[in-house]
Amino acid sequence: MGIGIRIEELRKVYDTPPPSAARGGGFSFSPVRSAKSGPKKRFEIVALDGVSFEIRAGEVFGLLGPNGAGKSTTIGILTTRTRPTSGRAFIGEHDIWREQVSAKRLLGVVPQRPNLDFALTAREILVFHGAYFGQSARESEKHADELLEKFKLTDRATHMVRTFSGGMMQRLSIARAMMHNPEILFLDEPSAGLDPQTRLLLWEIIREYNRLGKTIVLTTHYMDEADALSDRLAIIDHGRIIAQGTPKELKASIPGGYLLRLRFDRAPEELIAELRKLPGVTEVRTADHIAADVYADRGGPLIGPIVNTANAAGIELHDVHIAEPSLETLFLHHTGRSLRD
Amino acid sequence: MNWKTFYALLSRDGHVARRNLLPMLLQNLLQPLLFTFVFGRVMTTSGMLPAAYKSLLLPGVMAISMVMAGVQAVAMPLIAEFQFTREIEDRLLAPIDIGWLAVAKIITGMIQATFAGLVVIPAAWLLMGSGLKLDFGRPIEFAAVCLLVALFSSAGGLALGCSVGQTQIGLMFSLVLAPMMMFGCAYYPWSALSSFPILQIAVLANPLVYASEGLRGALAPQFPHMNTWLVIAALVAIDGLLLVLGLKKFQGKAVS
Numbered sequence: 001m002g003i004g005i006r007i008e009e010l011r012k013v014y015d016t017p018p019p020s021a022a023r024g025g026g027f028s029f030s031p032v033r034s035a036k037s038g039p040k041k042r043f044e045i046v047a048l049d050g051v052s053f054e055i056r057a058g059e060v061f062g063l064l065g066p067n068g069a070g071k072s073t074t075i076g077i078l079t080t081r082t083r084p085t086s087g088r089a090f091i092g093e094h095d096i097w098r099e100q101v102s103a104k105r106l107l108g109v110v111p112q113r114p115n116l117d118f119a120l121t122a123r124e125i126l127v128f129h130g131a132y133f134g135q136s137a138r139e140s141e142k143h144a145d146e147l148l149e150k151f152k153l154t155d156r157a158t159h160m161v162r163t164f165s166g167g168m169m170q171r172l173s174i175a176r177a178m179m180h181n182p183e184i185l186f187l188d189e190p191s192a193g194l195d196p197q198t199r200l201l202l203w204e205i206i207r208e209y210n211r212l213g214k215t216i217v218l219t220t221h222y223m224d225e226a227d228a229l230s231d232r233l234a235i236i237d238h239g240r241i242i243a244q245g246t247p248k249e250l251k252a253s254i255p256g257g258y259l260l261r262l263r264f265d266r267a268p269e270e271l272i273a274e275l276r277k278l279p280g281v282t283e284v285r286t287a288d289h290i291a292a293d294v295y296a297d298r299g300g301p302l303i304g305p306i307v308n309t310a311n312a313a314g315i316e317l318h319d320v321h322i323a324e325p326s327l328e329t330l331f332l333h334h335t336g337r338s339l340r341d
Numbered sequence: 342m343n344w345k346t347f348y349a350l351l352s353r354d355g356h357v358a359r360r361n362l363l364p365m366l367l368q369n370l371l372q373p374l375l376f377t378f379v380f381g382r383v384m385t386t387s388g389m390l391p392a393a394y395k396s397l398l399l400p401g402v403m404a405i406s407m408v409m410a411g412v413q414a415v416a417m418p419l420i421a422e423f424q425f426t427r428e429i430e431d432r433l434l435a436p437i438d439i440g441w442l443a444v445a446k447i448i449t450g451m452i453q454a455t456f457a458g459l460v461v462i463p464a465a466w467l468l469m470g471s472g473l474k475l476d477f478g479r480p481i482e483f484a485a486v487c488l489l490v491a492l493f494s495s496a497g498g499l500a501l502g503c504s505v506g507q508t509q510i511g512l513m514f515s516l517v518l519a520p521m522m523m524f525g526c527a528y529y530p531w532s533a534l535s536s537f538p539i540l541q542i543a544v545l546a547n548p549l550v551y552a553s554e555g556l557r558g559a560l561a562p563q564f565p566h567m568n569t570w571l572v573i574a575a576l577v578a579i580d581g582l583l584l585v586l587g588l589k590k591f592q593g594k595a596v597s
Contacts, residue, residue, distance in 0.1 A: 014597070081430070083597070102436075113427075115426055117432075119360070119361075128349060131345075133435070134343070
């Protein structure tokens with residue numbers, strides 16, 4: 001019943017641009033130059049910097065972070081497609097890098113961008129995928145037809161996939177990953193580019209597969225998706241895990257819960273000190289001498305006092321944004337950056 | 342070793358190759374056959390070349406067809422599959438060591454190369470008209486040379502396909518394949534280069550030379566050709582080298 005994943009101190013340093021960077025998936029690593037590099041500048045980017053966590057058998061685990069945080073590299077290592085520079089990862093009892101074939105039997109992957117075999121039709125893609133996993137022709141054909149039906153692709157089954165729309169390709173990618181009934185299903189940014197309706201369908205499919213006792217690992221930079229689907233989450237940024245737990249635990253860890261993002265014409269220290277004294281405020285951070293992030297246990301009721309405080313100091317309030325307790329505010333709290341920055 | 346998976350990978354490549362049979366044939370055979378017609382029929386019939394040239398030309402054309410077919414059958418799909426669509430990814434995730442995927446590609450390439458080579462014989466017979474003198478008295482020698490040529494062309498295709506990006510395909514043809522064809526002793530025997538001693542030595546680095554000379558020795562031994570054992574030894578060495586290089590490049594390209 002279900003298989004878990006254990007990751008110990010994973011590090012990945014690319015010395016050539018990763019293929020995914022060449023694919024232009026919005027990768028934005030910050031280059032780190034090694035101290036010893038001589039006159040010739042060596043290309044080196046640290047994608048993962050000592051990542052450890054555990055994914056329990058049968059849970060939906062979300063890996064949340066902005067573009068270039070190391071999500072896809074983590075998935076790459078867990079699915080044998082990327083060689084870790086150091087550290088180890090296990091699927092069940094199998095060391096993923098050393099026992100690749102055993103690991104590959106247990107996992108199914110839905111990539112960030114559909115990588116369907118363009119030389120084949122939709123049905124052939126599924127049937128051949130089944131055959132790669134040792135299914136007999138009858139078995140794989142039966143299963144392929146069931147999945148085509150389920151993903152509403154039956155009428156296009158005999159068409160070459162290069163004629164498919166983005167959403168159809170995505171559906172077929174998921175069907176393909178499920179073809180060999182893997183114990184662990186990886187979905188890398190599954191709802192990127194999907195319309196809201198297809199997205200809900202996708203969520204339902206993920207939940208349904210999880211109910212069969214399968215482990216699901218998904219990466220996303222959508223907070224609501226991580227919140228709605230995951231049993232547990234890890235937030236990753238610049239190759240490090242900065243927080244992990246259930247969505248509820250993580251949200252409860254935000255000081256105060258509410259976040260008020262304020263912008264003034266100027267924000268001197270005296271003003272910040274006054275803001276810290278307001279009722280319910282747990283933390284105030286400043287940026288650029290004009291902005292302040294106020295963490296508090298209330299939202300709207302605090303606006304009045306803030307305006308009064310500013311007026312008393314002769315400072316003008318330009319902008320207010322109130323964020324309710326969410327993973328977005330959590331990410332902001334830990335990194336000082338918004339997820340989409 | 343997981344035979345079921347390996348067989349499935351092979352049958353996928355076979356399935357795609359069968360689907361593309363006609364364009365594949367046109368792509369690989371049209372040029373050599375046009376060459377056969379112009380030099381083997383037009384030039385000989387008009388008396389500008391001796392009739393015996395037909396038999397000298399045919400093994401060379403066959404060598405070119407095999408090499409081009411083998412290289413292209415492996416390299417072209419590979420270049421496309423490793424591009425940003427990463428079509429190959431699903432097969433890399435099949436439960437088998439990824440090196441076997443490269444081996445499957447080589448085997449499909451060898452089959453296509455052999456097919457493209459054998460088709461030249463009856464086609465050239467029709468195109469060249471009378472006067473073609475081929476000797477089929479050495480079937481084992483012929484089969485051995487064919488096998489080794491097919492292997493180096495598809496292993497070479499693997500190495501090329503993993504080193505070249507989609508934007509450099511044109512460059513691959515003009516910088517690698519075109520000089521290889523011209524200096525591959527396909528249109529003239531190696532001994533004809535004796536008046537160009539430096540060139541004669543330099544072309545020995547070209548695998549196509551051994552393919553042409555080997556097939557010439559097997560099919561048209563009445564013309565000067567390299568010693569068959571020498572040719573086979575050279576082909577075995579080239580095969581080994583390109584196989585190791587190709588597999589290494591493939592591993593490097595497949596895992597980030």
